[in-house]
Amino acid sequence: MKPEKCSLCKGKLRRGVTDIVVEVEGRIISIKEIPAYICDECGEAYFTPEISRKIDNIMKKFHESKLSLHPIEAGELTLAEA
Numbered sequence: 325m326k327p328e329k330c331s332l333c334k335g336k337l338r339r340g341v342t343d344i345v346v347e348v349e350g351r352i353i354s355i356k357e358i359p360a361y362i363c364d365e366c367g368e369a370y371f372t373p374e375i376s377r378k379i380d381n382i383m384k385k386f387h388e389s390k391l392s393l394h395p396i397e398a399g400e401l402t403l404a405e406a
């Protein structure tokens with residue numbers, strides 16, 4: 325299951341990786357190297373349900389304080405933590 329077209333501009337989506345920044349408990353965390361489909365035209369990133377679930381999982385774990393951020397990378401982490 326993969327998105328076909330950008331729902332904002334109807335641009336073509338290409339496989340790639342992206343970073344997102346989310347806020348959990350008032351802290352900003354950056355999640356790096358997430359596989360995504362990225363719009364050629366406007367750069368909007370789309371995630372498959374599996375990836376979305378992993379992102380939710382990270383946020384949940386972080387919320388429950390089961391994850392600590394990588395101190396050397398200034399609060400960055402990857403989906404490998406999901």
Ligand SMILES: [Zn+2]
Binds near residue numbers: 365
């Ligand atoms: Zn687009």
